Amino acid sequence: MIERFYPANDKVLNFKFVQNEEDFIVEEQAIKFSGAGSFLVLKVEKSNCDTWELIDRLAKFLNIYSNEIGYAGLKDKRATTIQYMTIPKKYSKEIKLFKNKKITILDTFLHNAKLNIGDLEGNRFKINLHKVEIADVNHIQKIIKLISRDGMPNYFGYQRFGKDVVDNLAKAKDVVYGEELVKDKKLSKMLVAAYQSSFFNAWLVERLKLSKDYFDLIDGDIFLDLEKDKIFTPKAITANILNDFKNSKITPTGLLPGRKVFKAMGKARQIEEKYDDLYVQEKGYRREAIVFPREISCKYDAANKVCTLDFILPKGSYATVLVEFLANRNFS
Numbered sequence: 001m002i003e004r005f006y007p008a009n010d011k012v013l014n015f016k017f018v019q020n021e022e023d024f025i026v027e028e029q030a031i032k033f034s035g036a037g038s039f040l041v042l043k044v045e046k047s048n049c050d051t052w053e054l055i056d057r058l059a060k061f062l063n064i065y066s067n068e069i070g071y072a073g074l075k076d077k078r079a080t081t082i083q084y085m086t087i088p089k090k091y092s093k094e095i096k097l098f099k100n101k102k103i104t105i106l107d108t109f110l111h112n113a114k115l116n117i118g119d120l121e122g123n124r125f126k127i128n129l130h131k132v133e134i135a136d137v138n139h140i141q142k143i144i145k146l147i148s149r150d151g152m153p154n155y156f157g158y159q160r161f162g163k164d165v166v167d168n169l170a171k172a173k174d175v176v177y178g179e180e181l182v183k184d185k186k187l188s189k190m191l192v193a194a195y196q197s198s199f200f201n202a203w204l205v206e207r208l209k210l211s212k213d214y215f216d217l218i219d220g221d222i223f224l225d226l227e228k229d230k231i232f233t234p235k236a237i238t239a240n241i242l243n244d245f246k247n248s249k250i251t252p253t254g255l256l257p258g259r260k261v262f263k264a265m266g267k268a269r270q271i272e273e274k275y276d277d278l279y280v281q282e283k284g285y286r287r288e289a290i291v292f293p294r295e296i297s298c299k300y301d302a303a304n305k306v307c308t309l310d311f312i313l314p315k316g317s318y319a320t321v322l323v324e325f326l327a328n329r330n331f332s
Contacts, residue, residue, distance in 0.1 A: 001161065001165040001166060001169070001198070002198070002201060002202045002205055003205070003330055004153070004155045004201065004205065004321070004324060004330050005153075005205045005208055005209060006153065006324065006325045006328050007153075007208050007211070007214055007215075008146055008150075008214060009143055009146075009325065009326075009328040010328075011139055011328060012327065012328045012329050013132075013136050013139065013140070013326065013327045013328065013329075014131075014327075015129045015130065015131050015132045015133075015136065015307065015327065016129070016130040016131045017127075017129055017130070017323055017327070017331065018130070019076060019078040019079055019320075020078050020079070021047040021048055021078070021079060021080040022080075022128070023127060023128040023130075024076065024078065024079040024080070024125075024127055024128075024319075025079065025080045025081070025125065025126040025127070026075055026076070026079055026080070026081040026082070026083075026123050026124070026125055026319070027081070027082040027083075027123065027124045028072060028073060028075075028081075028082060028083045028084055028120045028122075028123055028124075029120060029121040029122045029123060029124060029312065030043075030072075030084050030120060030121065031072075031119050031120060031121060033109045033110070033111045034110065034111050034112040034113075035109065035110055035111075036110050036112065037089070037110050037111050037112030037113065038088065038089045038112070039070070039086045039087070039088065039089055039110070039111045039112070039113060039114055039115075040086065040087050040088070040089045040091065040092050040095065040108055040109075040110060040111075041084055041085070041086050041108060041109040041110070041111045041115070042058075042084065042085045042086070042087065042095065042105050042107075042108055043082065043083075043084055043105070043106045043107040043108070043109070044082065044083055044084070044085055044103060044104070044105055044106065045080065045081070045082045045103070045104045045106055046075075046080070046081055046083075046102055046103045046104075047079075047080045047081075047102055048077060048078065048102055049077060049102040049103060050074070050075070050076065050077035051071060051073075051074045051075050051083070052074075053077075053102075054085070054103060055069050055071065055085075057100060057103065058085065058087065058095075058098070061094075061095075061098050062087065062091050062094055062095065064087075064088075064091070068087065068088060069085055069086065069087055070085060070086035070087075070114035070115035070116060070119075071083065071084070071085050071086075071115055071117070072084055072115045072116070072117065072118065072119040072120040073117065073118075073120055073123070073315060074117075076159065082106070084115060084120070085115065086111060086113075086114050086115045089110065092108070095108075118315060118316075120315050121315070122294075122312050122313055122314045122315050122317075123312065123313055123315065123317075123319075124310075124311070124312045125309070125310070125311055125312075125313065125319040126308065126309070126310050127308070127309045127319060127323060128306055128307070128308050128309075129306065129307040129308075129309065129323070129326075130304075130305065130306055131305050132300065132305050132306065132307040133305065134300070134302060134305075137298075137300050137307065140298055140307060140326050141298060143325060143326050144296050144298055144326070147293055147296065147322065147325065148293070148296055150214050150215075150290075151248065151251070151290040151291055151292040151293075152290065152291060152292075152293060152321065152322055152325055153204055153208060153215075153289070153290065153321065153325070154204070154287060154288045154289055154290060154291040154317055154321070155201050155204060155318065155321045156197040156200065156201055156318065157318030157319075157320040157321050157324075158320065158330070158331060158332040159318070159320065160193070160194055160197050160318075161194050161197070161198070162194070163332075165332075168191065168194060169194060169195060169198055171191060172191035172192060172194055172195035173195060175188055175191050175192060175195075176192060176195055176277070176279050176280055176281075177279055189282075192280070192282050193282075195277075195280070196256040196257055196258060196280060196282065196284070196285075197256065199255065199256065199257055199275040199276065199277065200254045200255065200256050200275070200287055202275050203254050203255065203271065203272060203274075203275035204254055204289055206271060206274075206275075207254075207271065207289065210271075215252070215289065215290055217237045217241065217242065217245060217252060218237070218266075218267045218268040218271070219236055219237055219265075219266050219267050219268065220233070220264050220265035220266030220267050220268030220269055221233070221237070221252045221253075221264060221268045222252070222253050222262055222263075222264050222268075222286055223241070223245075223250045223251065223252055223253065224250065224251050224252075224253050224286070224288055225249070225250055226248065226249060226250060226251060227249065231253060231262060231286055233262075233264075233265060248292045251288045251289060251290050251291065251292075252288075252289045252290065253286035253287060253288055253289060254272070254275075254286065254287055254289045255272050255275065255276060255284065255285075255286060256284055256285040256286070256287060257275075257276045257277045257278070257280045257284055258280045258281070258282045258283050258284025258285070259280075259281060259282070259283050259284055260283055260284065261283070261284030261285060261286060262286060263276070287316070288314070288317075291313065291314050291317045292314075293311045293312065293313050293317075293322060294311065294312040295310070295311060295312050296309070296310070296311040297309070297310045297311070298310075309322075309323070
């Protein structure tokens, strides 16, 4: 497993970071709901419970199939999370009787569509770092300023690959190459997704290490226009492209190998093709190489040596990557 590399940080910090329901709090930033329609949106708070367990418990209580429940994103088990789910409106009365120690329905809204993966604006995180020495607080503030200005590498975090990273990726490769059949479709999809993600992470490490100025743009790069949510490839890296990147209007993208996906061109493709695999039959994607966290703040409790981070990330980005950037080390 390749080590995630963090540019422009020359110091390793040894604070303690643990994911649990007190120290890792996530709240989805919801899309705008229509206020009318045949679906009921549930605003759900859960602790020590992953999204799959949440779906199973709701489905069992309502006596419906789990695929009738919509959700915008998967949330960690070892955390306190607030996320949005949809159920058919006809179960509005029944859901009022739902009770569970791990799960609380905070509010409900009407909407005109079932929620699907990606139907959110982003996620807000509140994270506690423990055993932070006062001498390290200035360094943390320095890196936060850097991230606020230049963004952060959009690695897939360690959670993407599971505990046994090497074994999981080896098994994933066997699935991709048809040498092993995994009957559990959900597990098979997760393994292939991890395999695709490993190529993206390796590509991003090389691009960051090759760059002289944080992340250098290369002719042939494919960009995402963040306002229009559309990808494009400029004919050349012009001053306007550089300014738009600097002003967080666009971001370069990297490849997750698979079908029906745009590939980089020219010099950018020469690097990217080392991290491609034509055997992958799942749909391919392009993912932002650099993302721009918003509203980052850091509060320090000197008496308890606790540093509390508060920030918003775009959907699909990992809070643990931001914490790793501050520490300048991989957690797993």
